[in-house]
Amino acid sequence: MRAASNVPFCQSEETAASIAHQNQESKEEHAAYLFTEQIEGLPNYVEKEEEEGARGPSAANEPATKHKTKPVTKAPEDEHPHKTFGYGNLSPFHFSRRFSPSRSLYENGDDDVAIKILYCRVCHTDLHAIKNEWGVTRYPVVPGSCEYCSQDKESYCPKLIFTYDSIYHDGTKNYGGYSDMIVVDQYFVVRFPDSLPSDAGAPLLCAGITVYSPMKYYGMTEPGKYLGVVGLGGVGHAAVKCGKAFGLKITVISTSPSKEAEAIGKLGADSFLVSSDPAKMKASFGTMDYIIDTxxxxxxxxxxxxxxxxxxxxxTxxxxxxxxxxxxxxxxxxxxxxxxxxxGGMKETQEMLYFCAKHNITADVDG
Amino acid sequence: MRAASNVPFCQSEETAASIAHQNQESKEEHAAYLFTEQIEGLPNYVEKEEEEGARGPSAANEPATKHKTKPVTKAPEDEHPHKTFGYGNLSPFHFSRRFSPSRSLYENGDDDVAIKILYCRVCHTDLHAIKNEWGVTRYPVVPGSCEYCSQDKESYCPKLIFTYDSIYHDGTKNYGGYSDMIVVDQYFVVRFPDSLPSDAGAPLLCAGITVYSPMKYYGMTEPGKYLGVVGLGGVGHAAVKCGKAFGLKITVISTSPSKEAEAIGKLGADSFLVSSDPAKMKASFGTMDYIIDTxxxxxxxxxxxxxxxxxxxxxTxxxxxxxxxxxxxxxxxxxxxxxxxxxGGMKETQEMLYFCAKHNITADVDG
Incomplete structure (x- = not known):
């Protein structure tokens, strides 16, 4: 069992350092628009669901109210047995690790695996969370879903507990992989192929599965078909590499002409398309079978x-x-x-890791 | 071979009579917005495609310029051998029928079938066309795609010639089924099951195939799954009936509470949901497998x-x-x-007709 890199592997030009200084209040206004006003003519389903379900998960037959955040009685570093150091809002933060979020309501820790964190990738989801762009961040937050991006066999389960900024069954809050250790139910641990390096392999557990899963689900794997990959960040990189392994013809679509050399020369894409160039876009009209928009x-x-x-x-x-x-x-x-x-789910994540190991797919990480 | 009804079978409350009096100029402005300004940062692909391809179809290896509308040298009623009477812009209109739009560039008429039109359904596409809502109508226009809604095995072929308001290979304009006869290549003729009535069966060739095709293509036919049907016009009716025949549980979703009786009592839908009622919408959150939005x-x-x-x-x-x-x-x-x-295409249209005949599905038409 090995882990992931903490060097950027994401599509944003923003650096982590710049993020912590965003104005939280304006971001909250922004996010409120997303989750409420945009759903025209409807009650606030998303917010409601978060209150009762997705963000405060309840076990079967248990009233939702049982799972709301319990009143804080201890400091985060004293709340649980495992003393932990992490980066809350990308500032150093001390807290403690509890037993893992068990699948059963009455968890006993028998399935827990305590893992030392060596590497953790940075994902755009983390940037959204730190900046509270979705209006649901509970500060302090330690991002980093690391190799545990998928915490349930069905990652679309409405009772899903996320790797960080979720509430456990006992009402305490969880913290992510930007830290020195984590406790995970053994069910949510994957086997990391020996041939994959820890640092350059770990981001596959986020970016890799994020492209592998839809390519399989939507049937975008037929050799010889044409795939457009929009955006050449971390997810885009993974899409190009997985697409090539499936035998697709890849066109990287980007607003930045400067990325052509990387797309074709380094990643092996078959062509490059500058989306801001109307003539080139027009010439590519009706030529692609699939597009992954990152x-x-x-x-x-x-x-x-x-x-x-x-x-x-x-x-998308x-x-x-x-x-x-x-x-x-x-x-x-x-x-x-x-x-x-x-x-993707756990099974598909494991399948993706073997696929990547077989095809020598790793992430491009900075030293 | 039988044909279709000219009584309304469409989702609009508007009557055909009201349509001809729309202000064409304002509609053209409206439509220009659709095909040009909405595609941000792009040349006007759609318009271009219409000029060169979809609306002025070209045969393989022929320059696109060859297929533009040829200069008018004869009146529509003298242009072709078959004298025809129809409803141009829903006003009486005399024109002539040429040989059918052949699949080969050099058509000889050997494949032509001249058909007397007994019934022709009214479709919302016709309303869009008459009102020039898409900005591409060439007046005078005789709508009515009748039983020939699909004019190619691959109805998504960019060289498709539509049933009306398209340009033939020889540069003349075609007119639709709101008329007394039509000439069609035998390839585009379907076998109409004897057990289906002409009037109530004919609209299946538009509304029926319009729902049957996506239900098959998108895999929305698994018995016991929940289908929401949005809008209870002609297409919505067909969706409810086909969905029931596939064994789905149907919820009709409408802004009009008054349609509940029709949805459940007459069509056999399992439930009815008023989309303007937030409480009822909320109660149905996350309950459906498929939605057909008409x-x-x-x-x-x-x-x-x-x-x-x-x-x-x-x-959609x-x-x-x-x-x-x-x-x-x-x-x-x-x-x-x-x-x-x-x-859908010809093969699927034929399949749909047999499916509807087997399940006693017909359209609800007014006498």
Whole structure:
């Protein structure tokens, strides 16, 4: 069992250091828009779900109210037996590790595995969390879902407990992998192939499974088909590498012409397309079977949909705070689809690791 | 071989009579927005494609310029051998029928079938066309795609010639089924089961295949699964009936509480959900496997996406002039998809007719 790198492997140009200084109040306003006002004509389902379910998970047959955050009676460093050091909001932070979030309500620790953390990748999700862009961060927060990005066989389970900034069954808050150790139920531990290096292999547990899962689920693995990868951050890198391993023809689509050398020369993409160049975009109209869109900021997807052949599929992995514009005719007239995908489950994560080991896929990490 | 009904079978409350009096100029402005300004940061692909391809189809190896509308040298009624009477812009209109749009460039008429039109359904596409809501109508126009809604095995082929308001290979314009006869290549003729009535069966060739095709393509046919049908117009009716035949549990979702009796009592839907009632919508959160959204006007799809279970699928069939708002987190966090679908191909249309005959599915038509 080995772990992941704490050097950036994400698509943002922002550095971790700059994040902690964001104005929290304005971010909260921003995020409130996402989770409430955008869902026109509806009660605030998402917020409600967070209160009762996803963020305060309840076991079967237990009333939801039981699982709300319990009143703080101890400091984080005294709350649990395992003294832990981490980076809360990317500032040093001392807290303690409890027994793992067990699958059973009455956890006894028998399934717990205490793991020393050597590496932890930085993911754009962490940046969203630190900046409270989704309006649900409970400060202090220690990001870093590390090799435990997926904490349930069904990662879409509404009772999912996330790796960090979630509430355990006993009401205490959890902290992530930007720290020196973590306690995990053995069910949520994967076997890390010996041939994968710890540092360059660990990010696969986030970026790798994030692209591998939708490629499998949406049937985007047919050799010889054309895949466009939008954005060449950490997830984009993984998409190019997995796509090549599946035998796809890869076009990296980016606003930055400067990334062409990296895309083709270093990653082995077959072509490069500057999305801000109308003539080049036009020349690629209707040429792609699949697109993986990794962009986490608001952007236009209509130009991307025009790149797809009939029956083409665009999978969006980012979580922009503003809704995207969806032109129905671009879907209807070509029977195209826009699908979302979150992280994969435990079984698929294990499968992905073996796939990456077989195809010598690792992440590009800075020393 | 029999044909279709000319009584309304569409989701709009508007009557055909009211349509011809719309202000064309304002509609053109409206439509220009759809096809140009909405595709941010891009050249006008759609318009370009229409000029060169979809609306002025070219045969392989032929320059696109060859297929532009040829100069008018004869009146429509003298242009071709078959004298025809129809409803141009829903006003009486005399024109002539040429040989059918052949699959080969050098058509000789050997494959032509001349068909007397007894019934022709009214479809929302016709309303869009008459009102020039998509900005591409070439007046005069005779709508009515009748039993020939699908004019190619691959209805998503970019060289598709539509049933009306398209340009033939020889540069003449075609007119649809709101008329007394039509000439069609035998390849595009389907066998109409004897057990289906002409009038109530004909709309299946539009509304029926429009729902049958996506249900098959997107895998929305598993017995016992929950299907939401948004909008109870012609397409919605067909979705309920086909869904029941596949063994699905159907919820009709509508803004009109008055449609409950029809949905459940007449069509046999299992439940009814008023989309404007927040409490009822909330109670249905996360309960549906599939949604077929037939609404042709701008509307919020976020509330619909919240109705879906994880891995749920929403298929949109309408073509609103304004882009819909797509909240990425509603797709990503539940691995949901929004897919489009147009009409089906010839083979699937034939399959649908046999399916409907077997399950006694016909359209509800007014006498």
């Amino acid at each position: 962009v986490s900021a608001f952007h236009a997807i209509a130009p991307l949909l025009t790149l797809l052949k009939p029956n083409g599929k665009l999978v 992995l980012g979580l922009p705070a503003k809704p995207l514009e969806l032109h129905s005719h671009l879907l209807v007239l070509g029977r195209k689809l826009v699908g979302g995908s979150d992280i | 609404v042709s006007a701008f509307h919020a799809i976020a509330p619909l996406l919240t109705l879906l279970k994880p891995n749920g699928k929403l298929v 069939l309408g073509l609103p002039a304004k882009p819909l708002e797509l909240h990425s987190h509603l797709l990503v966090l539940g691995r949901k998809l929004v897919g489009g679908s147009d009409i």
